Structure formats: structure tokens, C-alpha cells
Amino acid sequence: MKIKFWGVRGSIPTPITTDQLKEKLILLAKKSSNQLCDLDSFIKFIHELHPVEFGSIGGNTSCVEIQVNNKVIILDMGSGLKNLGDSIFSQPIEKRQKEFHIFLSHTHWDHISGLPFFKPANDSDTQIFIYSPLPDLEERLIQQQNDKFFPISFHSLKANINIITLEKNKPFDLDDIKINNITLNHPGGCFGYKISHNKKSISYVTDTSFHELSNSQKDDVIDTDLDKGNTHILDFLKNSNIMIIDAMYGTDEIELKKHYGHSTAQMAVDIGNIVKADTIVLFHHDPDKNDIEITKMYSDTKKYFYEKHPDSRSDILLGYDDMLLEL
Ligand SMILES: [Zn+2]
Numbered sequence: 001m002k003i004k005f006w007g008v009r010g011s012i013p014t015p016i017t018t019d020q021l022k023e024k025l026i027l028l029a030k031k032s033s034n035q036l037c038d039l040d041s042f043i044k045f046i047h048e049l050h051p052v053e054f055g056s057i058g059g060n061t062s063c064v065e066i067q068v069n070n071k072v073i074i075l076d077m078g079s080g081l082k083n084l085g086d087s088i089f090s091q092p093i094e095k096r097q098k099e100f101h102i103f104l105s106h107t108h109w110d111h112i113s114g115l116p117f118f119k120p121a122n123d124s125d126t127q128i129f130i131y132s133p134l135p136d137l138e139e140r141l142i143q144q145q146n147d148k149f150f151p152i153s154f155h156s157l158k159a160n161i162n163i164i165t166l167e168k169n170k171p172f173d174l175d176d177i178k179i180n181n182i183t184l185n186h187p188g189g190c191f192g193y194k195i196s197h198n199k200k201s202i203s204y205v206t207d208t209s210f211h212e213l214s215n216s217q218k219d220d221v222i223d224t225d226l227d228k229g230n231t232h233i234l235d236f237l238k239n240s241n242i243m244i245i246d247a248m249y250g251t252d253e254i255e256l257k258k259h260y261g262h263s264t265a266q267m268a269v270d271i272g273n274i275v276k277a278d279t280i281v282l283f284h285h286d287p288d289k290n291d292i293e294i295t296k297m298y299s300d301t302k303k304y305f306y307e308k309h310p311d312s313r314s315d316i317l318l319g320y321d322d323m324l325l326e327l
């Protein structure tokens with residue numbers, strides 16, 4: 001399975017500002033010591049940096065592409081979906097992907113606003129399947145493109161768009177790919193997904209709160225007395241090879257924001273430890289934090305995790321726009 005992150009931001013698209021970029025460049029110049037004095041050393045310096053250091057975490061909202069067994073599965077259609085569509089349309093017509101399977105967590109704007117800008121949605125040769133357990137999904141998508149808010153209606157998009165209603169908490173088979181869904185803890189409701197193929201699985205649980213788990217301060221708690229809401233999520237996530245998880249807030253913020261339906265980076269990695277995820281991807285970054293603040297939270301979270309679980313073999317990654325993973 002090939003995974004590409006097209007949007008990792010939560011709530012609202014958040015492009016980097018000129019001032020933030022300047023602050024970043026000054027930090028890089030300090031880090032580079034004398035490596036900026038000639039072009040070759042400068043290029044070497046840039047190549048050795050993490051992409052988030054010389055680039056940006058990215059400002060697009062939730063959208064993750066998984067290529068598996070000649071199928072393209074898309075998790076959410078936030079603003080990152082536009083760039084995915086643009087990359088499809090940058091290829092010659094005969095090579096373009098013509099079929100997409102989109103699994104939707106919920107219909108908050110940051111998870112659906114990319115659809116009207118997804119070029120394949122306006123291509124009459126394209127088939128799009130949009131899956132969700134929401135019984136009224138089509139009505140919601142029609143509302144998003146009501147002429148009071150957008151000039152092109154949902155039904156005038158030229159692609160053949162099929163809305164498929166999934167059974168809640170029941171697996172769905174797409175050829176030999178299994179997709180499970182689970183109800184999450186988020187205002188208005190939300191669903192997580194687990195995509196499994198050839199004994200490998202990727203789980204996607206964003207826009208959910210695990211604060212009850214964090215407050216319980218327990219390790220290895222799968223079979224103990226966690227509240228029911230978390231136990232079924234932990235069971236669902238068990239043995240994920242890659243777990244993409246809501247890590248929006250810092251621990252110092254969650255008390256004030258615990259009803260917003262999001263998690264902290266520390267909760268995310270604690271969950272990853274309990275379910276023994278190989279790779280934990282921190283996702284749905286707070287639009288109120290800039291790259292420097294998010295990378296600081298990431299390094300603090302890794303320090304916290306490996307001090308608490310020195311024997312853990314889980315890898316912790318900071319999701320960023322354009323990040324590629326392979327499973
Ligand atoms: Zn969201």
C-alpha cells in the first residue's frame with residue numbers, strides 16, 4: 001500500500017504566512033553555521049534537512065490517498081483533495097486514474113470542502129464512490145454546493161458520483177480490501193476507518209477525543225476498566241501497522257478544549273503504544289499553531305513517549321502535506 005498525505009491540517013486551511021517563513025529561514029540560517037557560503041554546501045545542507053524544516057507542515061485540510069491493489073482509496077476530501085485532483089490532471093489523459101473510492105469521516109467543512117475543486121469530479125469519464133455510514137450524506141453534499149454558497153451544484157458535477165451508505169461498525173469489502181468503520185467521539189458524530197489488505201492495515205482516526213483514556217492514567221489497559229467508548233476504539237485499532245491519529249492539542253490546552261472532540265499528541269502516542277501500532281502518524285494539526293510550535297510539540301511528544309515506554313518499537317511521525325509512506 002502506498003500512502004500520500006495531501007492535507008494534514010485541522011479545521012481550516014492554514015497557509016504559511018510571510019512572517020512565519022521569515023522566522024523559519026532565520027532559524028535555518030542559524031542552524032546552518034557556515035554551510036550557506038557556497039552553493040554546493042548549501043544544496044547539501046538543504047538535502048539533509050527534514051522536509052518540514054525546509055518546507056512546511058502544510059496548510060491543507062484532511063485528505064489521505066491510499067493506493068492499493070490498483071484501487072485509489074481516499075480518506076476525507078478536505079482542501080488537500082484539490083492538489084490530489086490536480087496531480088491526476090497533470091498526467092496525460094490516457095494515463096489518468098478514472099475511479100476513486102472516498103471514505104468520509106464526517107461532514108465538517110475541513111473534511112468535505114475539497115470536493116467542488118476536485119478536477120476529476122468534473123470529468124464525465126470518472127467514477128467516484130463516496131462511502132459513509134451517514135444516511136443523509138447526499139443531502140449534506142448538495143447543501144455544501146447550494147447556489148447561495150457555491151456556483152456549481154453537486155448534481156451538475158460531470159463525474160458519475162455514487163453515494164454508498166455503509167453499515168455502522170460493519171466491515172465492507174472492496175474486492176480483497178477490507179474496510180472497517182467505527183463510531184468516534186466528536187460533536188455531530190464522526191467515523192474512523194481501518195483499511196486492511198494482505199495482512200497489513202492502516203487505521204485513520206481523526207476528529208475524536210480520547211481524554212477519558214488520558215485521565216485514567218493507565219498503561220496496557222485493553223482488558224481493564226476503561227470506559228466503553230475507548231475500549232471499542234482500542235480493539236478496533238489493535239495491531240495497526242500505520243495509525244493516522246488526531247493529535248491536535250497540547251496537554252496544556254485540553255482541559256479548556258475537552259468538548260471540542262479532539263485529542264492531544266500525548267494521548268495519540270499513548271493509544272499507539274496500547275494498540276502496538278508500528279507507526280503512529282500525528283495528524284489534524286491545530287490551525288492556531290505554526291510549524292515551529294507544531295514541531296516543538298512533536299519533539300516533546302517523542303521525548304515523553306520514549307521516556308515512558310523505553311522498550312517501545314513504535315515509530316512516531318509528524319504528518320505533513322506531501323508525506324509519502326509505503327506499507
Ligand atoms: Zn476536522
Ligand SMILES: [Zn+2]
Nearest residue numbers: 106108186207
Ligand atoms: Zn470535525
